[in-house]
């Protein structure tokens with residue numbers, strides 16, 4: 295019984311592909327080196343650090359000719375900030391359009 299429990303816990307532990315420290319697979323970002331995943335060299339999709347194939351196009355991410363690009367936590371944050379600013383711009387544009395069309399209708 296106790297051995298089964300230990301095995302289940304061990305199944306959730308993987309070695310970080312970047313720094314080699316043992317981390318839980320439920321962890322989205324490595325707490326040691328802040329690795330967040332790998333960016334597909336073909337389609338640009340950011341994949342979980344534990345998958346070997348791109349979830350979007352199926353590219354083998356361990357291919358040494360087309361190396362997947364490691365993505366750190368701070369890179370993802372920058373990307374999210376970028377998306378947030380675009381969204382804000384679109385909302386403002388929409389509001390302006392509604393105001394303008396309201397004046398002319």
Ligand SMILES: [Zn+2]
Pocket residue numbers: 310311312313314315324325326327328329
């Ligand atoms: Zn790591």
Ligand SMILES: [Zn+2]
Pocket residue numbers: 334335336337338339348349350351352353
């Ligand atoms: Zn891909």
